[in-house]
């Protein structure tokens with residue numbers, strides 16, 4: 001019997017783990033893919049207080065080490081179902097656990113463009129993570145799709161690796177921080193294509209050409225790789241029958257509290273305005289303090 005099971009080993013879940021462990025709670029953290037969550041795939045983090053500049057992988061590894069050293073039980077298992085009640089059951093792909101409380105910190109994941117053959121090119125020219133796959137495109141031509149902070153960060157990162165970067169955005173104005181805008185305007189190998197959508201992918205086995213369409217015409221661009229950076233979808237499938245979700249499937253949980261007794265929510269999977277590291281770790285601390293209070 002655990003005091004708390006934390007579902008998701010991203011920044012929110014691992015932060016919740018630190019707080020719960022320091023309160024001497026018997027804590028299990030379950031992660032289905034990568035400890036550190038999304039940030040593990042970020043080339044560079046420059047807005048996390050206390051670190052002027054750190055790679056996402058290093059930040060993720062530091063977080064993991066911190067919870068590990070505090071004595072967390074940590075398992076690489078996918079949670080398939082949560083059964084609410086005074087004692088909650090958490091069913092994974094290989095085990096069934098009992099716990100007094102649950103923190104859901106399942107985050108969000110990359111969105112696809114919805115094009116024909118897109119899945120076929122995943123790992124064969126289509127990627128999401130510039131720090132993981134960017135080096136494959138040294139001195140090559142890549143496209144980054146999107147117009148927010150992540151897309152612009154990825155384009156800037158790739159401009160130091162690739163010979164040419166197309167930043168393809170369906171809107172008419174990038175939606176990024178001022179600092180990023182300043183950086184991108186100084187990069188002469190980034191070409192921003194506004195009001196433009198990718199409408200077709202082609203290539204024998206590897207993606208090597210895209211068809212784009214703007215307000216006026218269609219055209220083809222030869223590329224070696226494409227990074228899709230158009231946002232995330234909430235990973236809330238496992239909880240949708242238990243908790244209330246908003247129209248985008250994020251969990252409605254003001255102050256990390258839910259309508260279910262002893263179930264709390266932290267991080268990017270929660271309905272909120274800003275999804276960043278700072279807000280994820282903030283949620284982790286709040287959800288853990290709710291657990292501590294509840295168990296008292």
Ligand SMILES: Cc1cc2nc3c(=O)[nH]c(=O)nc-3n(C[C@H](O)[C@H](O)[C@H](O)COP(=O)(O)OP(=O)(O)OC[C@H]3O[C@@H](n4cnc5c(N)ncnc54)[C@H](O)[C@@H]3O)c2cc1C
Nearest residue numbers: 008010011012032037038042079106107108267268276277
């Ligand atoms: C490329 C990139 C760059 C970024 N750069 C920055 C930046 O510079 N600064 C910044 O502040 N933010 C940045 N972010 C955003 C930041 O990474 C996220 O806001 C933060 O990771 C959210 O943390 P989280 O723990 O809520 O969710 P996540 O990081 O999404 O972690 C959730 C975890 O839960 C796991 N999970 C999901 N479902 C299950 C299940 N059923 N069973 C078990 N485990 C499950 C997932 O595998 C995942 O590891 C970036 C994001 C990306 C993708």
